[in-house]
Structures are given as C-alpha cells and as structure tokens.
Amino acid sequence: MNIGIKILIPLSIFILISIIFTFFITSMISQNIIEEQIYSDLNSNVESRVSHIETILKKYKELTETLVVGNSLKNAVDDSKDYTQRIEQVNRRINNTIQKNEAINSITVLNKNGTVIASNMPTIGCDDSASIIFPEGKEHSFLNDITICNICGEPVITASSPIFVDGEFAGVCVVNYLAAKELYEITTDTSGLRKTGEIYLLNKDGFMISPSRFVNDTVLKQRVDVEHDKNNDYHPGFVESFSTQNYLDENVLRIHTHIPEMKWCVIADVSKEEALAPIAELNNTIFIITFSLIIIGLLVSIIISRSISGPINALSKGVSELKSGNLDHRLNITTGDEIELCANEFNEMSDKLRRSYSELESKVEERTKELTNANEMLQEEVEKQSLIDKKLKNKQTMDAAYSQLLTIAGKTIDLNTLLDLGLTNLMKYTDSPLGAVYLFDPQNNMLVPKITNGAMNSVSDRKFSMGEGIPGESAQRKTMVVVTDIPDDTIFRMESGLCESLPTTIVSSPMIFKDMLLGVIVTCHTGNITQDTLDFMQRVIDQFAVSVNNANSFTQMQVMAAQMKNQRDELEIQSKQLEIASMTKSEFLANMSHELRTPLNSIIGFSEVLHDQTFGPVNEKQLKYINNVLVSGKHLLQLINDILDLSKVEAGKVELFYEDFELSRVIDEVKTLIVSIASKKNISIEVNIGPGLTVLHADCGKFKQILFNLLSNAIKFSPEGEVVTVDAVSVKDMAQVSVTDIGIGISKEDQKKLFKTFVQIDSTASRQYEGTGLGLALVRQFAQLHGGNAWVESKPGEGSTFIFTIPIAGKKNIEDTEKNIENEHDTKESLSAQDPVTASTIDEIKNIAIPDILLPEDSTGDEPLILVVEDDKNSNELLTNALTGAGYRTISAFTGTEAVAIAQKIQPFAITLDIMLPGIDGWDVIKYLKSDLLTRNIPVIVISMLDEKECSYSFDIVDYFTKPVDKNILLSTLNNLTDSLDIESPKVLIVDDEPDIVELLASMIESGGYGIIRAYNGQEGIDKALDEHPDLMILDLMMPVINGFDVIKKLKSIDDTKDIPIIVCTAKDLTKAELQMLTQNVISIMQKGTFNTVQFLDEIDKITKIRRK
Amino acid sequence: MTHILVVEDNPLNMELISDLLESYGYEVTGANDGEEALEIISGSAFDLILLDMQLPKMDGLEVLENLKSNPATVDITVVALTAHAMKGDEKKFKEAGCSGYIPKPIEVHKLQSAIAQYIGE
Secondary structure: OOHHHHHHHHHHHHHHHHHHHHHHHHHHHHHHHHHHHHHHHHHHHHHHHHHHHHHHHHHHHHHHHHHHHOHHHHHHHOOOOOHHHHHHHHHHHHHHHHHHOOOEEEEEEEEOOOEEEEEOOOOOOOEOOOOOHHHHHHHOOEEOOOEEOOOOOOEEEEEEEEEEEOOEEEEEEEEEEEHHHHHHHHHOOOOOOOOOOEEEEEOOOOEEOOOOOOOOOOOOOOEOOOHHHOOOOOOOOOEEEEEEEOOOOOEEEEEEEEEHHHOEEEEEEEEHHHHOHHHHHHHHHHHHHHHHHHHHHHHHHHHHHHHHHHHHHHHHHHHHHHHOOOOOOOOOOOOOOHHHHHHHHHHHHHHHHHHHHHHHHHHHHHHHHHHHHHHHHHHHHHHHHHHHHHHHHHHHHHHHHHHHHHHHHHHOOOHHHHHHHHHHHHHHHOOOOEEEEEEEEOOOOEEEEEEEEOOOHHHHOOOEEOOOHHHHHHHHHOOOEEEOOOOOOOOOOEEEOOEEEOOOEEEEEEEEEOOEEEEEEEEEEOOOOOHHHHHHHHHHHHHHHHHHHHHHHHHHHHHHHHHHHHHHHHHHHHHHHHHHHHHHHHHHHHHHHHHHHHHHHHHHHHHHHHHOOOOOOOOHHHHHHHHHHHHHHHHHHHHHHHHHHHHHHHOOOOOOOEEEEEHHHHHHHHHHHHHHHHHHOOOEEEEEEOOOOOEEEEEHHHHHHHHHHHHHHHHHHOOOOOEEEEEEEEEOOEEEEEEEEOOOOOOHHHHHHHOOOOOOOOHHHHHHOOOOOOHHHHHHHHHHHHOOEEEEEEOOOOOEEEEEEEEOOOOOOHHHHHHHHHHHHHHHHHHOOOOOOOHHHHHHHHHOOOOOOEOOOOOOOOOOEEEEEOOOHHHHHHHHHHHHHOOOEEEEEOOHHHHHHHHHHHOOOEEEEEOOOOOOOHHHHHHHHHHOOOOOOOOEEEEEOOOOOOOOOOOOOOEEEEOOOOHHHHHHHHHHHHHHHOOOOOEEEEEOOOHHHHHHHHHHHHOOOOEEEEEOOHHHHHHHHHHHOOOEEEEEOOOOOOOHHHHHHHHHHOOOOOOOOEEEEEOOOOOHHHHHHHHHHHOOEEEOOOOOHHHHHHHHHHHHHHHHO | OOEEEEEOOOHHHHHHHHHHHHHHOOEEEEEOOHHHHHHHHHHOOOOEEEEEOOOOOOOHHHHHHHHHHOOOOOOOEEEEEEOOOOHHHHHHHHHHOOOEEEEOOOOHHHHHHHHHHHHHO
C-alpha cells in the first residue's frame, strides 16, 4: 500500500464526513426553526377564523331563535288563528328577515306535524317531518350540517328552532343560510396563506364543506383523509400541527383543529415547499460551501500525502536499486525532516556496501579456484565408488537369487518339484541355457539324470558312472569342476533352431550333504563365468543338497508311515480275532465244565450207590473195585476243577466275589472240612488269630480254597501225630495267614518250582495223596487276584510255613460288587442262549403226556410228590432213586417244556431243576413256573452244573412279583408263608426306594394283621432287617446304590438274617441273568459231583417242614 | 507160567492191570518205579515187561535203555504203557526198544489179546 494513499484516504474521508455532517445538521436545525414559525403563524390564523366562524354560527342560531319567539311565527303555527292572516303575517316577517339578511336563503315554517305552512320557497304544504331538521328542531335550536340545498343547489347551513305556543310545541322554524355568503368568506380568505396555503372545513364524514382554493366544486364532493383524528373526539382545544400530504398529494404543513359544535374539522394547509422555500436557499448556499470545502480538503490531502510519500518512495526506490545491485544509486531528499536523515544514512550505507562488495569479490575468486580443485578430486572418488556399487548390486542380486532359491527349497518337500524349480532358477541367475540334475544311485554307483532343462535327449538318457565324464569327475572328486576346454563329443550341446552349439563353459557341482554324495548339478554357459558366480552357485548347491536330503527323508518317512499303518491295521484284525477267541474261550470253558462233569456225575454217583450196597450186597473184591472207581472219579473231578480254575484264572476269567466274613468262623469251617483227613494221621490243627482281625472283605470261597489247599498240603507232609498250626495276623492293611507244619521241609531249589503249575516235589507222596500239583499255583493266583501274595518259608528238615496275604478291606467297593454282578450276568447270559417260552412251546406244553409216578417202597400213595427235571437219564435216575429211597413219590421230566407241563398239570410238592436243559433252559422254566398262578408256589431246587463251588447254601421259598402287585395274590402268598411259620402277628419289612410303593404295599397287607417295618433304600433295608428281625421281607430289586440283589446277598451271609423269607418285587420282568442271580443266593444250589444225598434230602425235608406247618 | 513184570507207579492202575493179567492166567509181579524194577529183573526171569513210561525218579526211557544195554535183559519183550499217545511217541518208544505200546486208559477188553500177542512173539 502506497503511503500516499495511506494518508490520503483517511484524511479525505474524515474531511468529507465532517463537512457533510455539519451540512446536514445545519440544514435540519434551520428547517425545524422555520417550520415552527410557520405552524405558529398558521395557528393564529386558524384560531381567528375559527372564532369568526363560531360567531357566525351563533348569529344564525340566534336569529332563528328570535324568529320563533315572534308572534308572526307563533301565529303561523297556531291553528286557532286565522289562516290567511297568519300566513300573511308570517310571510311578511319572512320576507322582512330575508331582506335584512343577505345570507339567508330561505325561511320555512313547519307546523307541529312537520308540514310547511309558510316559506319563501315554493314548498308550502310539503311534509318535511322526515328530514332531520324536524325531529331535531322539535326540542331545541339546531344547526344542521352544511348540505346542498335541493332547490337552489347551493351549499346551505340550516338552523331550526321549535315554536312554542302557550308552552306547547307548535311547530318548527327552519332557516337556511347560504354558506357561501359568510362562512365561505372566512374560509376562502387567503391572508396569511401566501400563495399555496388554504383553509377548509370538513364535516364529520370527512367531506369538504367549504370550497378548495385550488380545485373547483369540492363541496361535499371531495373527501379528505384526516388520519389524525380517528378518535372523532371533537373536543375543544384540539390542535395538531404536522407535515402531511393533502388531497392533491402535495406535501403540506397542516394545522388541524375542530369546531366541536358542528363536528367540523378545520384544516389549514400550507405547501411545504413554499413554506420551506427560504430553507432551500439556505441549503443551497450551504451545499455550495460544503462542496467547495470538500474539494479544497481533498486537494490539501493530496498535497500533504504527496509531500510525505514522495521522499519515502524515493527511499524505497533507492533500496530496491540497492537490492538489484546498483550500489551507485544516491538519494537526493531535501525535505528537512526525518526522511532526509534516513536518506542520508542510506547513502552512507550504500557507500559502505560498495566497498565491502568489492572486497568480497576478490575473496570469492580465490575460493572458487580452491573449490574447483576440490571438485575435480571428488569426481574421481565418485567414479571409484560407483564401481564398488556396481559390484555390490551384483552381489545383492546374487543374494536375492540365493534367498529365492532358499524359499523354493523351504516350500517344497517334493523332490521333483524341488529339483525342477531349483534348476530353473539357478540357470536363470547364472544365465545358463542348459542345465541338468543328476541323482546318485548308491546301489549301482551311477549318476542318473533326473531333471534336464534346455538339453537334448542325449543328456536325459545318459547315465554317468563315478569318475566318468564331467559329472562323474566332479562326483568322484566331490568338488566343483569348471571346464572351459569343451570336448567336441560332449553331450552338452545347445540346440538353436537348425544348428547346435557348444557352450563355452561347463560347470559341474556335486551336491554333498554331511559328506554324502546326493547328486550332481551341471550347468552350461555361453559367456565367461566370474568367480562371484561360481561362489554363488556353490552356496546355492550346498543348500540344495540339504533340501534334497530332506526330500529324501520325507519320502522315506512316507513309506514308513504307510508300513506302520499296515501294521496297525493288521494288529487291529488280530486283536479282534483275539477278542473273539477269548469269548469263545469262556464259552468253551463253561461248556467243557459241563461236559466234563456230566459223565463224572455218573461215575461217582453210581459208584457211590454200589458202594452203599443200596441195591444189593457186593463182595469184598467188588467193593474194593468200586472204591477204586470212586476214588479215581473224585480225583478226576478235582483235577478237572483245578484245571478249569486255572484256565479261568489264566484267561482272566476269574471274578472275585467280595463279601464280609468273619475270619475265625471261616477258618473253623475249613478246619471242620479237613479234620477227617487230619485225624487219619492223628494230626491236630491249632488256630491262632491275632488281635484286630475280625472281619475280612474278600472272596470267601477262594479264601477257603486257599486255606484248604495249604492245610491239606501241610497234613500231607507232616509226620504222624504232629501239629499243624494256622496263624492269622494283621500286617499293615493285609491279613497274613500262615500254615506251618513240622515236615520234611523244602530245599531252596525246590522252593522255586513250588508255585508253578504241575510241578510236584515228590510225586510219590503227592500221588499217594492224590494231589494234582495245581493247588499251590491256584493258591498264589487267588491271593494275587485279591492284591495279596503267597510264598513259602522253609528249610529242609525243619518243616515249612506257607504264607498268604489278603487285603483286609478289599480293593473294591460296592460299585465293583455291582460290576461283579453285571459281569456275572454277562457271562451267564452268554451261556444260556436258548429261546424263552414261545407260543409253540405253550402248545407243546398242552400236549405233553404225563409220565408215570414212581412210588417209594410201601407207598401209601399220598407222600409228597417231587418233580425231577434233569435231561441226563443217568442223573435223573440217580436223583429219582435217592428220593424214592427217602420215601417221596417222584415223577421225571427230561426237558423244560415237559417240566412246565407236568408242574402245571399235577402241581408237585417240590421241583428239582437242572438249569442246563435242552429247549427252554432251567431259568426259563423257573420264570414260567413263577408267572403261573398254578405253579408259582411250588418250591424249586436248582441243581446246577455251573461252576459254583459254594459250599454253603441256604434254602428259602422265593416268589417274585411284577408290579403292579395284586393285593389278593400278595396276601395269599404271605398267608401261606406265615401259616407255615406259625407266627401270631408277623412283622413284614418292606424295602422299596419309592415311598409311594412302600405305602401301597403296606396298606395292602396291614389289613391282613401284619406289622409293617419300612425301609427306603438297600442299606436301610439291611439295617432294619438286622435290628428288628422281621419275619418276612418284601424287597424291591431295583434300588440305587445298594440294590435288591446286594441286600439279599448281604442278608444271606449273616446268620441272623439268612433265614428270613424274601419276596421280591420288581417293576419289570427279571432277565435270565437276574433270575439266576436271585436264585443263586436264594435257592439251594447243589453241585453235581459233590452230590451228597444226605444233604439233599435234608433240604427237601426243610421244605416239607415249612410247608406242612 | 508166563511171568509178567508190571512197572507202574499209580497203585490203582497197578491193581487193575495186575488183577486183569492174573485173571488171564499170568503170573504178575509189580514194581512201583524204575529202580525197583531193575532190581527185581536182576533177580528173576520175565517173559514180558509192561513199562509205564512216566515214572518218578528213573524215567521209563531210562529203564528201557538200561534193559536194552544189559545183555541179560536185552531180549525181554518190553511193552510201553503210556497216556501220552502223541504222534512222535510211538516212534520214540519203538526206537528205544519197545516192541509196542498200550495206551492209557486201558481198553480192558482188548488187553487180553494184546498181551497174548506180545507173549507169543
């Protein structure tokens, strides 16, 4: 921004504003003053006129009033007066009055009805009652507003006054005054109004009622808008002065006042223009002055600004000259002020600059020379550096190539892909048109071409042996070979279109991994190979070797994995086969058990019968022979049992049946069993039981077996008359039982053989005592199964102590016991694979003929009848004989179907039942019998060939019901039982885990007079059975944790409770296995082979007693 | 009278065979093991030896060897009594010098004719 402008503009603006402002103020003020003056003049003008008008109006009114008080008018309206006279009189008066007053237009006399009776106008007889005059004029004097007379057409103002005759209204006198005469004279007087002023009157409707000065014919025609009087107040004293526009749209200054009496507005207008004319002149003068002042002011501003900006410009110019390098430029400013000073300084500065500049120039020249030299040297350096850079770039390319190859090696595990990609890339980076990869075949010691690129068939077909050719040489030497002297017959030729060409260099590099030759890579080149490239190739190929090795390993791994999978598949098949074999083995064992024992039964049984001479006497020899047979038979049985036991143990088929038993009691039992053998040698058995050993939780049967075996051995090897001791102590958590004899002892050597199968130390002795050599092996097996062990401590000549340990608490708990039950179920279910009773069977049953009943000697015909169910004819005969011999009647059935049919038809007293029957097996027979009302109550004795060595048996009648229970059936069964037990008010223990069922059953039988004990789970059932000794139990089989089977087993093992009859309740049909379970524990089981007639008969007797009572 | 030696360790078997042979009219001597047998043989003359091949102390084959290596006894007919009845056994016994074998359990009805046959030889 220019300094000049900077000064000029503000200055001018200021001047301008001041002047204009002043101008306007002056103008305004003067205008106001003049206006005031005019208003004042006008106002006084109007005032005087208004009072004049009012005077006139008053005069008119008074005149009229005067008239009406005159007699003439009074008489005129007085009808009592003579008409003509009064008319004449009034007329005269009228005329008189008119003559005297110029202003009067007409005088009319109206009678009280409003009819014109006298007038100077020809209106006599007209009815003017309607016109406003009449009604208004009735009461009092009235001045009507100016109207146009309809007769003369002139504006008139009407005054009226009532005529009273004798105080009564008689008529009205109406006088019309011409407004123009007097009124208008006032309003149209132009004095004081100059040229453009006027005064006029408006009536209440806003119409002009006095003529306008400028416009013709405005009376009662021209409406003037007087906004300022909207109130219509017309109060006296109302005066307004203002500027407005008149009816001619001219700007006027106005005085507005009223004549309240007539509701007239009095307007005095003066043309604003005219009024303010003087102002205008003034304004003009002022304007001219102002204008001149402005011009002068501007000029002055310009000069001032110039005077300042000029020198400054010069200064600025000087600086820019300096800037452009003109050091000679000098300023010439003589303003005498600071700027001059500045300019002088500037000039001095320029001088100085010029001097220093020239100094500088010389210095610069020097420097430049130096720089040029330095630059030349730098150039040389740069050239050197770029050479090094090139080399580096090369190397980088190599590195990139190397890492790319590494990436390929890393990604690929497939040998072919690896070699292919690798070779391609290698050839690319080394600019080789021909390459080949050879793999080393160690078996044939040959290099075999695997991948070729850019080569002819001659290459891909040609193998090299070690040392042969270029590849062979590098392979043998295990080093890179670079050949530049190419033999003519080389197979490494490049084909290009029609001709072949030889490479200039062939490089052959061996792939070595951990000193092992994997192969050789050959590349051919057409140019020179730098050492860098060779180094690069070596690195790459080394890496390659690693990858190739990996690929090879991988391939090997794949092969191995496939092999392993095959092996695994084979193993699976084998294990499946083994499983099948194992299963078969169990079945086999079970079958063999049966098969082996059946004939033995005959051998032993019949021999016994003969021996007992039941059917006749035998001689000494015969008796001896029979005894031989018997002894051999029993021995054989023992062998078979032992073998089967051992087989089972070895096949893992032995399950331990855990229960709680009293150690002392069991030892006593075994002692009892062995006492007969012991007494033959006069050997006594001493038993010592240590403190704290009362109850053992283990397989009782096996325990007894072990002890029995050891005791019989001890007796065998003890000299006569000696003592065999049994000591039982607790060692940590084991019960340790030792059997000591004072026999011949056992050498260390023999001790080793002891527990092995079939090895006997002294076969003579053992033969004599019919040992089998299995005993000790079994002893150890059984002990170890429990988690214990068996061993011997002995010195030759000092006797032997056989020791075995059994955990006191047992390894397993109740859950395992249940598992045992399950397992037993499984085993036994698989054994009995026969069909249950089918419809056809039922038909069969119906059709079976009843065989003969065999009678005992001297039969009375009403002995109890026993149905013997046994498919083996011989065994059947044995049993039958035994029974008839004891005085029972017998009838035989050989199949399950027969058994059911006979039972149904003749309802025997009891049934002996072989489980292994053809057709429907024993379990089905039981089930069938129990489900039939006719037969459910017949006691059944199961005679089983299954492998049960239980020596103890209990015998109770068992029924089982299916829920929902029929009350009557239940009661009748109970009654039967209790009748036989002869108890007055029997207590019944109900055990069921559903409280509702307990209540239901209780309610059913309470009415029968039974006392009820309730238990809601197995444990409670057992506890209450022990505590309260019920006479009967109703037991639910299916309960959680401890189920019905457990309860039965438990109760049967305790002396106090084992004889309580149990009725079993179940919500579902029992399976064969479950029935088996049940009947094992609850129904007498006797084993063929150890068949003891006496015992058997005892059992039958028991039933009789129970039933008979 | 034909004299037969029965070498058998099981007394019941011994009794059976002895009684049977006696019932056939032969003279029977029993030995319970190999040692005893050899002792008895050295003292008496026998027409036939029935030898149980499974003996305690001295095994049947040992006895046989003994007999066959002794010129005094080499000619005595020896018949093996065996429960083995396995394939290689017959051959083994024959090679050891047995003229034949009688399997156990003994078929009582066939015994007489078998013995007669061996005596006849």
